Amino acid sequence: MAKRMGYIGAFLALAAVCSLWFTGCGRSLQSQSASRTELVMSTVATVTLYGERAQEGVDAAFEKAKELEMILSAQNEESELYQVNQTAYERETEVSETLFTVTRRSLQYCRETDGALDCTLGKINALWAFGTENARLPAQEEITPLLVDRGYEQVQLNEETRTIRFLNPNIQLDFGATAKGFAADEMKRVLTEEYGITCGIINLGGNIITIGAKYDGQPWGIGVTDPDDHTRVVSTEYITNATAVTSGNYERYFIQDGVRYHHILDPKTGYSANNGLISTTVLAENSMLADALSTATYVMGLDKAVAYIEAMENVEAIFITEDRTVVKTAGLADDTFEGTA
Ligand code: AMP
Numbered sequence: 001m002a003k004r005m006g007y008i009g010a011f012l013a014l015a016a017v018c019s020l021w022f023t024g025c026g027r028s029l030q031s032q033s034a035s036r037t038e039l040v041m042s043t044v045a046t047v048t049l050y051g052e053r054a055q056e057g058v059d060a061a062f063e064k065a066k067e068l069e070m071i072l073s074a075q076n077e078e079s080e081l082y083q084v085n086q087t088a089y090e091r092e093t094e095v096s097e098t099l100f101t102v103t104r105r106s107l108q109y110c111r112e113t114d115g116a117l118d119c120t121l122g123k124i125n126a127l128w129a130f131g132t133e134n135a136r137l138p139a140q141e142e143i144t145p146l147l148v149d150r151g152y153e154q155v156q157l158n159e160e161t162r163t164i165r166f167l168n169p170n171i172q173l174d175f176g177a178t179a180k181g182f183a184a185d186e187m188k189r190v191l192t193e194e195y196g197i198t199c200g201i202i203n204l205g206g207n208i209i210t211i212g213a214k215y216d217g218q219p220w221g222i223g224v225t226d227p228d229d230h231t232r233v234v235s236t237e238y239i240t241n242a243t244a245v246t247s248g249n250y251e252r253y254f255i256q257d258g259v260r261y262h263h264i265l266d267p268k269t270g271y272s273a274n275n276g277l278i279s280t281t282v283l284a285e286n287s288m289l290a291d292a293l294s295t296a297t298y299v300m301g302l303d304k305a306v307a308y309i310e311a312m313e314n315v316e317a318i319f320i321t322e323d324r325t326v327v328k329t330a331g332l333a334d335d336t337f338e339g340t341a
């Protein structure tokens with residue numbers, strides 16, 4: 001059945017944090033720390049912070065995540081997005097600044113990835129219902145009509161009135177591929193701007209974002225795990241003040257008649273993307289960008305994905321193919337991936 005807790009295998013960063021607990025020189029930072037794990041945004045999140053205001057920061061970070069969940073969830077009937085999805089075809093619908101920003105940026109990533117990312121698949125996602133008890137294989141007759149007129153061009157945004165309008169009834173927005181990244185960035189922003197946090201790590205179900213370097217001044221070690229065996233790390237990357245986001249076919253899936261159906265859909269077919277990749281990890285400074293690109297590159301397949309990431313500044317990636325080859329983009333050859341923010 002659907003296995004929604006892919007976070008367990010996605011990264012082992014916290015193991016690295018713990019194993020280095022007694023080393024390093026940042027004694028003052030290390031002496032005050034706080035960490036909590038909670039279910040939020042339909043995933044398990046862990047926030048670990050160091051410094052005087054660590055405990056307050058952990059509370060504030062979770063509060064932020066919960067606030068965003070109530071805006072951005074496509075499934076929760078109480079959320080703002082859920083409500084907007086019910087009305088935006090009938091009439092222009094005014095939305096909050098946050099929802100407008102996430103919609104505008106998500107659609108921009110859809111356009112830039114030439115539709116490999118498609119945040120208008122809400123109705124098709126709902127048919128599959130990955131991550132719920134109702135997950136099932138939809139019939140082709142259910143999917144085919146929903147493939148017509150989908151895509152980012154079918155959503156109209158008006159900056160002045162802050163309204164959203166869907167141009168046809170097949171459109172429903174779903175930010176499953178970008179919302180956790182946006183939330184990770186926002187949690188980090190609150191922590192650095194409002195709580196003066198300079199050292200910490202947030203793991204939002206496989207979306208990892210780090211604040212500064214580790215308490216001992218070293219970069220954070222982020223383990224990319226083996227999709228077949230989550231206790232095994234296939235590659236460790238070192239990042240400072242940056243983010244690492246993984247999309248994988250083992251995060252939410254079910255197997256029927258020997259076929260694995262997973263939650264990353266190929267927008268062209270409405271079925272699970274099957275272009276030769278089983279795991280994509282994107283390193284960047286901005287977590288929403290990395291989240292969008294980990295999903296989009298999964299859909300693109302290896303050759304396109306490598307070319308796409310190589311053409312970008314300060315973005316790197318690690319891909320695992322279905323024959324279990326690990327491919328890294330050129331910039332990851334050595335050194336630490338550093339954000340400047
Ligand atoms: P991620 O785990 O970030 O790769 O995002 C996967 C989630 O995004 C799914 O659970 C769906 O909610 C949604 N999704 C699936 N396929 C796509 C796609 N091709 N483009 C945009 N969102 C998608």
Ligand code: MG
Binds near residue numbers: 292295296
């Ligand atoms: Mg994503």
